[in-house]
Structures are given as structure tokens and as C-alpha cells.
Amino acid sequence: MSATHPPSPADMPVAIGDVLAGKYQVERVLGVGGMGVVVAARHMQLEQKVALKFLLPQAMQSSEAVERFKREARSAVRLRSEHVAKVIDVGELATGAPYMVMEFLEGADLSEVVRATGAISIEEAVAFVLQACEAIAEAHALGIIHRDLKPQNLFVTRRVDGKPLVKVLDFGISKTIDTQSGMALTRTSSIMGSPLYMSPEQMRSSKSVDQRSDIWALGVILYELLTGRVPFEAEAIPELCLKVVQDPVVPPKALRVEVPDALSAVVCQCLAKSPADRFANVAHLAAALEPFTIAGRGSAERIAATLKVPSHPPLVSSSDVLVASPKSGTGGTSWGSTQAVLARKKRTPLLLGGVAVAALAVVGFTVVALGGKKPTTTAAQPETPQTASAPAATIAPTVAPSVTSAATTETTAPTQPTTTGATTPRATATPKTQIKPTPTPSSGSGSKPAPTLTAPPKTFGE
Numbered sequence: 001m002s003a004t005h006p007p008s009p010a011d012m013p014v015a016i017g018d019v020l021a022g023k024y025q026v027e028r029v030l031g032v033g034g035m036g037v038v039v040a041a042r043h044m045q046l047e048q049k050v051a052l053k054f055l056l057p058q059a060m061q062s063s064e065a066v067e068r069f070k071r072e073a074r075s076a077v078r079l080r081s082e083h084v085a086k087v088i089d090v091g092e093l094a095t096g097a098p099y100m101v102m103e104f105l106e107g108a109d110l111s112e113v114v115r116a117t118g119a120i121s122i123e124e125a126v127a128f129v130l131q132a133c134e135a136i137a138e139a140h141a142l143g144i145i146h147r148d149l150k151p152q153n154l155f156v157t158r159r160v161d162g163k164p165l166v167k168v169l170d171f172g173i174s175k176t177i178d179t180q181s182g183m184a185l186t187r188t189s190s191i192m193g194s195p196l197y198m199s200p201e202q203m204r205s206s207k208s209v210d211q212r213s214d215i216w217a218l219g220v221i222l223y224e225l226l227t228g229r230v231p232f233e234a235e236a237i238p239e240l241c242l243k244v245v246q247d248p249v250v251p252p253k254a255l256r257v258e259v260p261d262a263l264s265a266v267v268c269q270c271l272a273k274s275p276a277d278r279f280a281n282v283a284h285l286a287a288a289l290e291p292f293t294i295a296g297r298g299s300a301e302r303i304a305a306t307l308k309v310p311s312h313p314p315l316v317s318s319s320d321v322l323v324a325s326p327k328s329g330t331g332g333t334s335w336g337s338t339q340a341v342l343a344r345k346k347r348t349p350l351l352l353g354g355v356a357v358a359a360l361a362v363v364g365f366t367v368v369a370l371g372g373k374k375p376t377t378t379a380a381q382p383e384t385p386q387t388a389s390a391p392a393a394t395i396a397p398t399v400a401p402s403v404t405s406a407a408t409t410e411t412t413a414p415t416q417p418t419t420t421g422a423t424t425p426r427a428t429a430t431p432k433t434q435i436k437p438t439p440t441p442s443s444g445s446g447s448k449p450a451p452t453l454t455a456p457p458k459t460f461g462e
Contacts, residue, residue: 013037013099020052020099023045024052026052027042035056036053050103050104052100054097078144083132083168087102108156110154113156124164130290133285133286133289134306149214155169197221200244201213231250251265282307283307
């Protein structure tokens with residue numbers, strides 16, 4: 001909602017200073033949209049800030065709008081995730097107009113973040129979408145399809161420790177699936193949602209969508225966070241609908257070079273025209289996204305547990321993130337600065353083939369050098385007859401599996417050659433050769449400061 005065009009006092013369902021239900025005193029308007037208005041209020045007994053949401057008088061003329069408003073409250077109150085804006089109470093005005101009491105949030109929605117900064121860092125973008133996935137996973141587990149996911153409905157506030165916390169808002173046009181019969185509990189087939197973020201099937205009919213339509217919207221949101229623009233743009237809705245249904249998506253990698261190829265592919269899979277070609281559920285999407293963020297680690301496992309599906313290993317090889325390189329002017333936190341941290345928990349030694357070849361070459365050189373020389377002996381040892389050739393050298397390097405971590409690669413030296421035979425010849429003319437392991441750059445501490453929101457702070461609903 002926007003607070004730039006507040007409704008006139010005559011259009012307001014309540015006035016500043018009104019007390020609702022004997023305890024909520026209205027203080028100021030936070031925001032207004034086409035259908036409703038949100039005001040800040042104070043619980044007089046608890047001295048607690050809350051947000052009150054009302055329908056505007058003109059919206060009250062539509063029975064469908066009233067039902068959507070009530071559905072939002074019913075849907076939100078069923079969800080216990082920290083990533084869903086909490087509904088505390090509901091009530092009715094003397095006029096019969098419904099209202100809901102929600103937790104008061106301070107921060108900014110993602111549309112304002114993008115408007116203020118353009119594309120944000122890859123780390124932030126993926127972490128924000130993963131948090132939204134946690135809320136949507138719980139909704140999907142309860143048979144609730146959001147159908148109106150967009151940056152304006154993802155509100156970024158902060159936890160007590162100052163880290164960003166994404167809250168999903170506005171389940172007003174959500175659809176509930178009867179898990180027993182599989183039937184949709186909405187009765188309309190009209191287009192509902194925000195066209196820029198709607199899937200092709202939702203543009204045809206809002207009644208026929210399932211959870212994969214929300215996955216499309218999450219893909220559009222991630223695309224916009226990474227590139228600063230939506231994948232499909234047009235001057236009119238009919239033209240936009242044609243593009244969404246027919247035109248191929250331009251990969252994010254083509255618009256922002258440091259986006260990893262694998263992450264670009266994840267976004268494009270979310271935006272597949274056919275629902276069957278998208279991720280089957282948000283658990284699979286989360287598993288594909290998790291390698292690209294530190295802050296979001298653990299989200300995929302929690303989402304899988306919420307949906308009661310098997311925990312899925314990362315669908316993207318974490319070595320793929322090495323294709324990303326920092327580039328100025330494309331967001332906040334440099335993506336390259338997070339590379340070293342990604343591999344700290346899964347670091348595996350790697351013996352490069354070139355090192356093994358070099359070791360064999362050194363041994364071969366030593367064998368040739370020793371072939372024509374008589375071995376030296378000490379007074380305490382009997383002289384050993386010279387053999388035609390040096391004793392055979394055995395080399396047993398161990399080749400470890402390829403590295404699966406994202407940031408660093410460790411190289412260890414092969415085991416030194418061991419010589420078998422009665423005595424060990426000493427070749428004084430042969431220099432001692434050491435194969436030193438390649439040093440691994442320090443990955444720093446395991447923690448990273450929380451991403452900083454550069455958009456001006458605001459309160460819920462503005």
C-alpha cells in the first residue's frame with residue numbers, strides 16, 4: 001500500500017483517536033490501497049503497537065471483496081511461521097465492516113528496496129527468497145496457494161539481533177485446496193493477482209492454479225532482485241499476457257554477468273511455461289538456491305520437513321558458484337567476497353593430476369641418474385655388489401574425490417616415493433626435490449555481517 005494518497009476523512013472507516021473494541025486507539029494512517037487502508041494503533045492496556053486493516057467503503061459494496069478480506073484473516077491465522085505477518089485479532093465496526101489486528105512491522109517492502117538500490121547482492125537476493133519460501137512452504141502444506149506473491153508483499157523487518165527478517169503479507173486472494181477431494185474452494189475463474197508476477201496458467205484462469213504458480217512468482221521476484229527489472233514488460237496488459245505465455249525469458253546471466261550460470265538456470269526453471277517443467281515444490285527450489293547464500297543455510301531442510309517430503313541434497317553443484325566474479329555497480333555486498341566462506345564446512349583434499357605427473361617425472365630422473373653410479377658405503381657396512389639398475393621406486397599417491405564445496409580448493413602433496421631393495425643408494429649429485437602443497441587462502445570467520453537494507457525504513461503498510 002502507498003501512503004502518498006491518503007483517503008479523505010469521509011472515506012475513512014475510522015478517524016484518528018477512535019477506540020475500537022475498547023482497547024485499540026487509532027493513531028495514524030500507514031497506507032492505503034485500492035481496496036483497503038492500514039492504520040497504526042495502540043493497545044491501551046498493553047501499551048503495544050499494532051496495525052489495523054480495514055476495507056474502504058467502496059470495497060464494502062463487493063461481497064467478493066469482503067470474502068477475500070475474511071479469507072486473508074483465516075489463512076494468516078493458520079500459519080505459524082515467523083515469516084508470515086501475524087494476525088492477532090479480528091472484529092467488526094458498528095457498520096458491520098470487518099477489520100483485522102496485525103503485528104506492527106517496521107522496515108520496507110522489497111519493491112522499495114529495489115526502487116532505492118536497483119539490483120541487490122546475490123547473497124541478499126537468495127536469502128530473502130529462501131525466507132519467503134519458508135512461509136510459502138507452510139501455506140502449501142495446509143493447502144493454501146498465495147496467488148499474489150510480489151515484492152510489495154514481502155516485507156523486510158529485523159530480528160532482535162538486527163538480522164533481516166522477511167514477512168509474507170496479504171493472503172487476500174489465496175486459494176484453499178480441499179486436500180480430501182483436491183477441489184478448489186474458490187468459485188471464480190477470473191484473473192486475480194498482479195500481472196507482472198502471474199504465471200501463464202494463472203493468466204488463463206486463477207481457479208486452475210496450484211503451488212507451482214507460486215514458484216513462478218518467486219522466480220519473477222528473484223529475477224527482479226538480481227537484475228533490477230522484471231522478466232516480461234509491456235505497455236498494456238494484453239501485450240504483457242502474450243509475452244508471459246509465448247516469449248522465452250532472457251536469462252538473468254545475460255543482464256548481470258556475475259550471476260552464476262547455475263543460479264541463472266534455477267531462475268529460468270522457475271519461469272518455465274509449463275508447470276510440469278518447474279520445480280515440483282518449494283523444497284526442491286530451496287535445495288537449488290541454498291548453495292548461493294550463507295544466511296539461508298538450513299532453510300531447505302526446514303522446508304522439506306514442513307512439506308513432509310524427503311530432504312533433498314543441493315540440486316546444483318556448489319562448484320558452479322565459482323563462475324561468479326565481483327563487478328562494481330551491480331548491488332550491495334560483493335558476491336565474490338562470500339566465496340571463501342562457502343567451502344568451510346565441506347573441504348576435501350584434492351590431488352591434482354599435474355602434481356602426480358610431476359612426482360613421476362622426478363622419480364624417473366632420479367632412477368636414470370643413479371643407474372651408472374656405484375653406491376657409496378660406510379665402514380660399518382659390507383660392500384654391496386652394484387646392480388645393473390637402481391632399485392624400483394614405488395609411488396602410491398591417493399587421489400581424493402573432486403571438491404564439492406563452492407569457495408576454495410585444497411591441494412595436498414602426494415606421499416613421497418619409497419624405494420625397496422637391500423640398500424638405499426645415495427646419489428650425492430642429485431638435488432633433493434620437494435613437492436609442496438598449494439596453500440589454501442584463509443576463508444575467514446564463519447559468520448558474515450547481516451546484509452544492510454539501503455531503502456529508507458518505513459512501517460508496515462506504507
